Structures are given as structure tokens and as C-alpha cells.
Amino acid sequence: MTNLTPASAPTVADAADTLIQPTGSTGRPARSGWRMLLPSMTPWLAIGLTLVVGITLFGILAVYVVGDPKQIRDQGLTPPSAQFLLGTTQTGQDVLAQLAYATRGSLQIGVLVGILATVLSAFFGIYGAYRGGILDEAFSLLSNVFLVIPGLPLVIVISGFVPRESRGVWTIVVVLALTSWAASARVLRAQTLSVRNRDYVAASKVAGEKPWRVIAVEILPNLLPVLASQFVFAIIAAVLGEAGLAFIGLGASNSATLGTMLFYAQNGYALSLGAWWWFVPPGLIIALFGMGLSLVNFSIDETINPKLKNLRLYRRRARRTARMERQLARRGAGATGTPATRSTVSEAPPR
Amino acid sequence: MTLVHVTDLVKDYGLRTGLRRTRLRAVDHVSFDLIPGRTVALVGESGSGKSTIAKILTRMEKPTSGRVDVRLDDGTPVHGSLYQRQVQMVFQDPFASLNPFHSIEHHIARPLRIHQRTRTAAETHARVLEMLERVNLTPAETIAPRRPHELSGGQRQRVAIARALAPGAQVLIADEPVSMLDVSIRLGVLNLMGRLQREDRLAVLYITHDLATARHFSDEILVLYRGRIVERGPSDAVILDPHHDYTKLLASSAPDPERLDRITAAVTVDRDAIDNSVCYDHRTSRWVEAGVPSVTAAGMPAG
Amino acid sequence: MNTTLLNDDTPATGRPRADAVLTVENLTVVYEADTPVTAVRDASLTLHRGEVLGLAGESGCGKTTLAYAINRLHRPPARIASGRVTFHDGGGDDVDVLALTDAELRAFRWEKLSMVFQGAMNALNPVTTVRAQLRDTLVAHRPGLSRAKVRERSEEVLRRVGVDPRRLGSYPHELSGGMRQRVMIAMAMLLQPQVMILDEPTTALDVVVQREILSEIMRLRDELNFAVIFITHDLPLLLEISDRIAVMLAGEIVELGAADLLYRRAQHPYTRKLLGSFPSLSGARGAFIRSGVDETALTDGAIEERA
Numbered sequence: 001m002t003n004l005t006p007a008s009a010p011t012v013a014d015a016a017d018t019l020i021q022p023t024g025s026t027g028r029p030a031r032s033g034w035r036m037l038l039p040s041m042t043p044w045l046a047i048g049l050t051l052v053v054g055i056t057l058f059g060i061l062a063v064y065v066v067g068d069p070k071q072i073r074d075q076g077l078t079p080p081s082a083q084f085l086l087g088t089t090q091t092g093q094d095v096l097a098q099l100a101y102a103t104r105g106s107l108q109i110g111v112l113v114g115i116l117a118t119v120l121s122a123f124f125g126i127y128g129a130y131r132g133g134i135l136d137e138a139f140s141l142l143s144n145v146f147l148v149i150p151g152l153p154l155v156i157v158i159s160g161f162v163p164r165e166s167r168g169v170w171t172i173v174v175v176l177a178l179t180s181w182a183a184s185a186r187v188l189r190a191q192t193l194s195v196r197n198r199d200y201v202a203a204s205k206v207a208g209e210k211p212w213r214v215i216a217v218e219i220l221p222n223l224l225p226v227l228a229s230q231f232v233f234a235i236i237a238a239v240l241g242e243a244g245l246a247f248i249g250l251g252a253s254n255s256a257t258l259g260t261m262l263f264y265a266q267n268g269y270a271l272s273l274g275a276w277w278w279f280v281p282p283g284l285i286i287a288l289f290g291m292g293l294s295l296v297n298f299s300i301d302e303t304i305n306p307k308l309k310n311l312r313l314y315r316r317r318a319r320r321t322a323r324m325e326r327q328l329a330r331r332g333a334g335a336t337g338t339p340a341t342r343s344t345v346s347e348a349p350p351r
Numbered sequence: 352m353t354l355v356h357v358t359d360l361v362k363d364y365g366l367r368t369g370l371r372r373t374r375l376r377a378v379d380h381v382s383f384d385l386i387p388g389r390t391v392a393l394v395g396e397s398g399s400g401k402s403t404i405a406k407i408l409t410r411m412e413k414p415t416s417g418r419v420d421v422r423l424d425d426g427t428p429v430h431g432s433l434y435q436r437q438v439q440m441v442f443q444d445p446f447a448s449l450n451p452f453h454s455i456e457h458h459i460a461r462p463l464r465i466h467q468r469t470r471t472a473a474e475t476h477a478r479v480l481e482m483l484e485r486v487n488l489t490p491a492e493t494i495a496p497r498r499p500h501e502l503s504g505g506q507r508q509r510v511a512i513a514r515a516l517a518p519g520a521q522v523l524i525a526d527e528p529v530s531m532l533d534v535s536i537r538l539g540v541l542n543l544m545g546r547l548q549r550e551d552r553l554a555v556l557y558i559t560h561d562l563a564t565a566r567h568f569s570d571e572i573l574v575l576y577r578g579r580i581v582e583r584g585p586s587d588a589v590i591l592d593p594h595h596d597y598t599k600l601l602a603s604s605a606p607d608p609e610r611l612d613r614i615t616a617a618v619t620v621d622r623d624a625i626d627n628s629v630c631y632d633h634r635t636s637r638w639v640e641a642g643v644p645s646v647t648a649a650g651m652p653a654g
Numbered sequence: 655m656n657t658t659l660l661n662d663d664t665p666a667t668g669r670p671r672a673d674a675v676l677t678v679e680n681l682t683v684v685y686e687a688d689t690p691v692t693a694v695r696d697a698s699l700t701l702h703r704g705e706v707l708g709l710a711g712e713s714g715c716g717k718t719t720l721a722y723a724i725n726r727l728h729r730p731p732a733r734i735a736s737g738r739v740t741f742h743d744g745g746g747d748d749v750d751v752l753a754l755t756d757a758e759l760r761a762f763r764w765e766k767l768s769m770v771f772q773g774a775m776n777a778l779n780p781v782t783t784v785r786a787q788l789r790d791t792l793v794a795h796r797p798g799l800s801r802a803k804v805r806e807r808s809e810e811v812l813r814r815v816g817v818d819p820r821r822l823g824s825y826p827h828e829l830s831g832g833m834r835q836r837v838m839i840a841m842a843m844l845l846q847p848q849v850m851i852l853d854e855p856t857t858a859l860d861v862v863v864q865r866e867i868l869s870e871i872m873r874l875r876d877e878l879n880f881a882v883i884f885i886t887h888d889l890p891l892l893l894e895i896s897d898r899i900a901v902m903l904a905g906e907i908v909e910l911g912a913a914d915l916l917y918r919r920a921q922h923p924y925t926r927k928l929l930g931s932f933p934s935l936s937g938a939r940g941a942f943i944r945s946g947v948d949e950t951a952l953t954d955g956a957i958e959e960r961a
Contacts, residue, residue, distance in 0.1 A: 198447050199442040200447065200448050202411060202448075205411065206410075206435065206440050207435065207462040207517075208432055208435035209461065222451070317686050317730060318729075318731060319730075320731075321686045321731050321733040396860040396862065533887070534712060534887050534888070534889070535712055535927060535928060536931075538931055562861075563932065563933045563934060564933055566933070567933045590936070602935070603865075604861040604862045604864070605861050606894050607890060
């Protein structure tokens with residue numbers, strides 16, 4: 001007779017939580033489920049979105065403005081100037097033009113890997129956990145195996161194994177996706193196992209929903225924040241991973257990415273020649289893009305765990321409340337003029 | 352009109368402790384009938400197997416042995432998706448049984464669409480509003496687009512009842528439908544279920560641990576103890592004139608201000624010593640062996 | 655404030671009024687949200703020595719908030735906006751609970767006034783034994799207590815709540831829910847407090863186990879003469895165990911009186927409604943559910959909308 005009644009006796013913390021939620025929701029039109037998933041705007045989210053959108057726009061649009069990045073000139077290693085805003089490389093190529101194409105290349109790879117890794121992790125994590133039994137065991141084993149394989153060495157081995165001529169963008173994408181889905185799959189599996197046992201899933205099964213509909217309509221929306229967070233994280237990992245691969249010369253042969261730019265800068269002794277304009281911009285783009293996505297990710301985390309969202313608000317109110325209470329206590333103590341109180345309490349054992 | 356015959360239901364769970372596998376019998380040869388217009392209460396403590404019976408009836412679990420035979424009035428056996436249309440369930444926790452992501456309308460519209468009760472979107476919408484009004488959720492027009500967290504516990508449970516009835520259910524399994532609700536709205540929800548039952552001639556299985564509501568809400572009570580039915584009969588007879596030790600213990604433990612004898616001495620009963628191998632049947636006024644497969648088909652244990 | 659007082663000046667137990675152990679005067683607790691919410695409004699009650707005071711009400715009525723505020727366990731953004739809580743010590747001194755410093759408060763709790771929370775059985779530390787947890791509480795409040803004394807006292811409290819002292823070496827997960835709840839009650843009486851606040855202590859348990867624990871608490875109360883504030887939504891239960899009952903609605907104590915008087919002659923409509931919400935086990939009340947004839951004319955709309 002487990003009639004634990006959360007309904008009839010909320011704890012103080014619960015009450016506080018509900019009070020933080022916007023009240024009087026009955027007056028407003030109902031928010032749609034999708035809007036409920038969107039993180040609320042904070043300065044951090046604004047900075048993150050600005051960075052991500054800015055860099056993405058640069059990657060998409062700048063390629064139509066800048067000149068040919070491969071054009072070789074005789075003005076090697078010129079610092080930034082009016083003609084070349086970010087200077088030139090050793091062979092006189094325009095760094096800005098290269099940066100534009102490289103950003104586009106990196107973004108392409110990042111997004112492709114993000115999609116592929118998310119799809120893989122969703123399939124192995126969600127479907128396996130929903131079906132349960134031997135399938136779940138098998139999928140779980142598979143993701144565990146992929147989890148313990150050291151990612152970067154495997155990537156290096158696979159990339160090295162594929163001959164350079166046939167090592168295209170897709171090879172890199174597949175290799176990166178294959179080595180990065182496992183951790184997400186495990187998280188999704190755990191989440192699905194918890195959602196799968198909720199009553200509303202049971203209710204939709206009892207109502208006769210088809211399994212795929214139960215997954216897609218009843219379970220998936222509740223996992224969307226997790227999926228979004230993992231998608232964003234997969235993009236960061238892919239951009240960084242590709243840069244690492246390209247930097248050691250194992251990148252896609254026919255593409256220009258931020259990693260290959262760094263690779264050529266390294267080969268051209270940019271650092272020892274002091275040509276900072278050659279290696280700082282691609283490095284900075286990678287760092288800022290990663291930072292922007294991470295900030296977006298933090299905001300998504302807040303929708304997964306509303307406690308995080310309320311934390312600051314909660315602390316501020318707590319401080320004000322404590323202050324008001326101290327004032328009341330002081331007033332109370334003054335009014336009673338409590339010699340008796342003090343003496344009683346001093347009998348309490350020292351701690 | 353749908354009849355449910357449950358015969359010799361057994362459910363074993365395998366437990367793995369280290370390398371040893373042990374078997375736990377959650378439901379032990381349970382037989383009963385659900386008849387249109389009547390409510391059967393299944394009373395017992397947690398772990399007595401009452402929720403397992405609900406899961407078997409709603410086909411969330413398969414019984415180890417025994418049969419659940421559902422037939423229409425004319426004797427046609429009910430299978431497949433017709434079964435899902437006929438036998439529906441109201442869950443205990445209204446805060447967990449509605450998907451926080453979807454609107455109230457979605458919850459009621461889906462069963463309608465799955466079982467092709469409605470064809471067009473407009474028809475579905477009209478039917479949803481109609482269902483909401485039937486469970487006293489008015490104005491339905493403003494309730495339908497809301498999300499579960501915008502409703503109170505009692506309102507959510509009404510939505511859950513509407514969802515269960517949406518496919519045109521004739522058999523309603525109610526698993527502790529009011530134990531999570533505030534006390535002042537419990538009777539209202541039970542009252543609503545009672546009204547819907549009379550209107551639709553539903554067969555209801557009311558699973559609860561609350562003897563008082565079981566007595567007033569149901570026609571027949573089955574007392575379940577450790578997987579077996581230890582006492583069965585008309586509800587007033589079981590509560591007011593308990594025969595089995597366990598029923599007596601339950602009845603004396605439930606608070607009852609009208610008894611007016613206050614708690615004085617500790618009730619110390621060794622519950623392991625309570626015998627669950629016999630069952631008192633108030634209809635025949637005799638003891639029968641519980642947990643033994645019945646030989647007669649009508650669900651009446653061989654005495 | 656419009657509390658209906660039923661016979662409050664002469665307590666049902668017949669004890670004189672001077673024998674109060676805890677006085678709450680005009681206590682108001684506010685949640686500092688964007689629009690402050692008053693969770694407890696102007697609550698006043700007196701708890702007498704050896705008395706069981708029931709606090710009844712539904713979810714969100716402020717009964718738990720009131721209990722937390724009495725021993726200042728409420729956490730921000732809740733704050734006590736006004737009022738006074740006075741503890742009348744057995745020695746004759748009065749303690750202004752709201753003026754205690756943090757250190758004094760720590761000593762005051764458990765020592766003078768202890769509390770068992772709802773679901774307290776899950777509050778036991780899962781990685782240490784019952785013995786260690788009892789010992790920690792004892793040593794924290796009574797430093798310098800000898801090892802033998804600690805063991806003796808631990809065994810004694812366990813025996814009192816009906817748990818075999820051999821269970822001292824057990825870990826919480828080795829005990830059943832009822833057993834764990836008993837251990838929590840044992841812990842609450844370890845330092846022989848004069849007041850125990852029990853917040854839905856048996857809601858999660860089976861009726862049979864609930865009955866066992868309640869009768870244990872009542873027996874202990876008779877033996878040790880501590881006062882109990884018993885919080886629950888289960889009014890029939892309160893009617894059986896308490897001397898007086900306070901009924902809370904929307905943060906206010908709307909009715910306070912002797913249990914039997916409250917049962918027979920409830921003044922406030924909400925009390926009557928609450929009483930009517932419980933079908934009677936042996937009586938006829940509640941029969942309308944089956945018959946469909948609602949003679950008490952229960953309409954659940956009004957209260958539900960508020961909740």
C-alpha cells in the first residue's frame with residue numbers, strides 16, 4: 001500500500017520550486033510543447049548564440065566575398081594590411097580567403113558528424129532500451145565496446161589505413177562519427193530506461209499505440225533536450241577532432257578546413273617566423289566556436305534540469321529572506337529582553 | 352457489454368541473486384469474474400500482487416499460467432486490438448500517467464484515432480471536448496489545449512479516466528485511482544467513476560488498499576494476501592463480518608472514528624504466521640482452499 | 655483571524671493551561687517569490703505537555719510549512735514574517751525559538767524538540783549501520799558520553815520502538831520500510847525531547863504497519879509524557895490518536911478543538927467537508943458512491959480549483 005502522497009504533502013523545497021514557476025498560467029494561452037523545450041534567454045546564451053551564428057554566417061557567406069584562397073602571389077608572409085585583411089601565407093595566399101573556406105569546411109564536417117553520431121546514438125541508445133531483452137544487451141555491449149576503444153588512436157589508424165587519394169570528407173565524417181556516438185548512446189539508454197517505465201508510456205501502450213509511435217511521439221520529445229545537448233557536443237568534438245586529424249596530416253585530401261590551415265601554418269614555420277596572422281585566426285575560430293556551442297549547451301542543460309535555471313534566482317531570494325528574518329529576530333529579542341532565554345540556551349552543551 | 356473471466360491466474364517472477372535463480376510467485380491461482388455494471392474491489396497490501404493482476408489484465412505482462420477470457424455479450428471472444436479497445440486502465444499516479452510534453456487533447460485524441468472511433472480531425476476534436484465534458488472538465492474548450500502540469504491532481508485523474516473511456520472501453524481497471532489525490536476530491540473522482548459506470552454499464556476492477564472506499568465503491572471484495580485470495584464476498588459482508596485472520600487484521604487496523612476505541616495496546620500480530628492457504632467465501636459461507644486450481648469452470652473454487 | 659475554537663481554554667486532557675510546552679503566537683510564514691505567498695497566516699496554537707495535537711489539512715495548506723517554521727527548519731525563500739514561537743522548558747525557563755542563534759538552534763533541535771519527516775525512512779544514511787547513526791546523534795549532543803552508555807541508550811530506544819536491539823548492526827537497506835521508520839522515531843526520541851513533531855510519519859506504510867507504529871508512539875507518549883504534533887491529511891487517523899485537532903485551510907488554522915468535539919460538532923464548513931470526504935468503514939457514510947445519490951452534496955469543484 002505504497003500511497004506515498006507527494007500530492008498531499010509537498011516539502012518546503014517543492015513549494016519553493018513551484019512558487020518560482022510562473023504563476024497564474026491559467027490566464028495565458030497554453031505554451032506549446034516545443035516552446036517549453038526552448039531554453040530561456042540569458043546573457044550566456046546570447047553570447048553563445050552570437051558566436052555560433054556569427055561564425056556560421058562567416059563560413060556560409062564569406063566564401064562569396066573573398067577571392068580565390070589557392071591563388072599564389074609573390075607577396076609571401078605579409079602582415080595584415082588593407083589589401084589582405086589577415087595577411088598572406090608563405091606562398092602569398094590570402095589568409096582571410098583561406099579562413100572563410102576552412103571555416104565552411106570545418107562546419108560541414110562538424111554538422112555532418114553531429115547528425116550521424118546523434119542518429120547512431122539515438123538508434124542504439126533509445127531503440128535498444130525501449131525493446132529491452134537480448135537486443136538491449138547486444139546494443140549495450142556494442143556501445144560499451146566502442147566506448148572503451150581509445151578514440152583518437154583508432155581515428156589515426158583508420159585514417160592512416162585509407163590511402164590518401166581516397167580519403168575524402170565522408171571518410172573523415174564516418175570515422176569521427178563511429179568513434180563518438182557510444183558515450184551519448186549510454187546516456188540516452190539510461191534516460192530511455194527511466195522514461196520507458198513511466199506510466200504515460202504504459203498508458204499509451206495500453207491504448208494500443210504502435211511501438212514506433214510510442215518511441216517517436218511519447219518518448220522522444222522528452223529526450224529532445226538531451227539529444228540537442230548531445231548534438232551540440234558532437235559538433236564541438238567533431239570540429240576539434242577533425243582539426244587534430246588534419247593537423248597531423250591525416251585530414252581529408254581534397255578539403256580545406258581549419259585543421260588543414262593549421263597544418264600548413266605549422267609546415268610553413270609560421271610560429272618560428274612570427275607570422276601570427278597565419279595560425280591565430282583559425283585557432284581563434286575553433287576556440288570561439290567551441291566556446292559558443294558550450295554556452296548554448298549549458299542553456300540546454302538548464303531545460304533538462306530546471307533546478308539549474310532557478311539557482312541564481314533562488315540564491316538571491318534566500319539572501320533577502322535571511323536578512324528580513326534576522327531583523328525580525330532582533331526585534332523579537334529586544335522586545336522580550338531575554339535574560340531567561342540566554343541562560344536556558346547556555347546550558348546546552350557546547351558544540 | 353463485456354464479460355471477463357479470470358481463471359487460475361499465476362504469475363511467477365524470476366529473481367537472480369548471485370548465481371542462484373529463485374522464483375517469486377506474485378499471483379497464485381487467482382480466479383474472478385468482472386461483470387458489466389458491477390465493481391469488484393481487489394484489496395491488499397503492497398506486494399500482495401494486486402498491481403500484477405492489473406498488468407496481466409491490460410496485457411502489459413503475460414501470465415505464467417491461467418487464462419483471461421474476455422467475451423462480448425453474444426459470446427464472441429475478444430482478441431487483439433479489440434481487446435485494447437475493450438479493456439482500459441486508470442493509473443495510480445496522475446502526475447506520471449500523462450505525458451508532460453503533450454496537451455490534454457492529445458491524450459484523449461490518440462485512443463480515438465488508434466481505434467478509428469473518429470475519422471476527421473474536426474470529429475476527433477468534437478469528441479475530445481465531449482469526453483472532457485463527460486468527466487466534468489469544463490469549459491472543455493479551454494482545458495483541451497492545456498498541458499498536464501497546468502491541471503490539479505484531481506483534474507488530471509479525470510483526464511486519465513476520459514482517456515481510458517475514449518476507445519469505448521467496457522472494462523475499466525482502476526489501480527489505486529484516488530490514493531494520490533487530496534482527500535477532499537477523492538470521493539468526487541470515485542463518484543464520477545460510479546456515474547460513468549452506471550451510464551456505460553462498465554465492468555470495473557477497483558484495486559485499492561483503502562477498505563472504506565472499497566466497501567462503499569464496490570459490490571464485491573476480494574482480499575489478496577501474498578498472491579492468494581483469502582476472503583471474497585459481497586463488500587459489506589467482507590468488511591463488517593471478516594472471517595479470515597488477515598481481513599480481520601486489516602479491518603481492525605484501518606482508522607475508523609466511529610469505533611471510538613482509541614489506540615491503546617500495540618497490535619502485534621506475526622504476519623508470517625497468517626495462513627494464506629485457505630479462503631473464506633461469503634457466498635457459499637464456507638472455507639475453501641486458496642491457491643489451488645479450481646476444477647469448475649465458472650470460477651467457483653471446488654470446495 | 656477567524657479560527658473557530660472549540661473548547662480550547664479547557665483542554666480535553668484536563669491539564670491546566672500553565673502546563674503548556676510550546677506556544678505559537680500569530681505565526682506568519684511567507685514565501686518570497688515574485689509575488690510573496692503567505693503559506694501560513696497568523697497561526698496560533700498551544701501544545702500542552704503530554705498532549706497529541708493533530709494538524710490536519712490538504713496539500714499546500716501550509717501544515718508542513720508551519721511545522722518546519724516551529725523549529726526553524728524552513729529554508730529560504732520561506733521566511734517567518736511575524737509571530738512568536740516560545741518553548742516552555744521543563745525546568746521552567748522559556749525559550750524564544752525565533753531568537754536562537756544557529757549554534758543554540760542546533761542544540762535545541764533533537765534535544766528539546768525533534769521531528770520525523772514524511773518519508774524519513776529514506777533519510778537514513780545507506781552506507782552506515784543503525785548503530786553508527788544513533789551513536790553520531792548521541793555523541794553530537796552529549797559529548798563525553800562513555801561508549802557503554804552510548805550502546806546502552808541506543809539499545810534502549812530501539813527496544814522502546816519495538817525493534818530488536820540486535821538490529822543495531824544492520825544497514826538501512828536490510829530493514830523493511832516500517833522498521834526504518836521505527837528507527838527514525840527511535841532516533842527522534844534518543845535525547846528525550848519534550849516535543850516531537852511527526853510529519854506524515856506513516857503515510858508510506860501499510861495500514862497494519864501504520865497501526866503498529868502509531869500504537870507504539872501512543873504507548874511511549876503515555877510512558878515518557880512528551881507532547882506530539884501529528885501532521886497528516888488522514889482525518890480519521892487523527893480523530894483516533896489525538897487529543898486536540900487543528901484544521902488548516904489555505905495557511906490558516908480554521909478550527910481547533912478537542913478531537914471528539916470536532917468529530918461530532920464541527921463548526922467550520924471546511925472541517926465538515928473534510929470529515930465528509932472519508933467514507934466510514936463501519937458506518938453508512940460514503941454509501942452514496944455506489945448508489946449515486948449524493949446526500950451530502952459534495953461538490954469538489956471549489957476546493958480543487960483553489961488547489
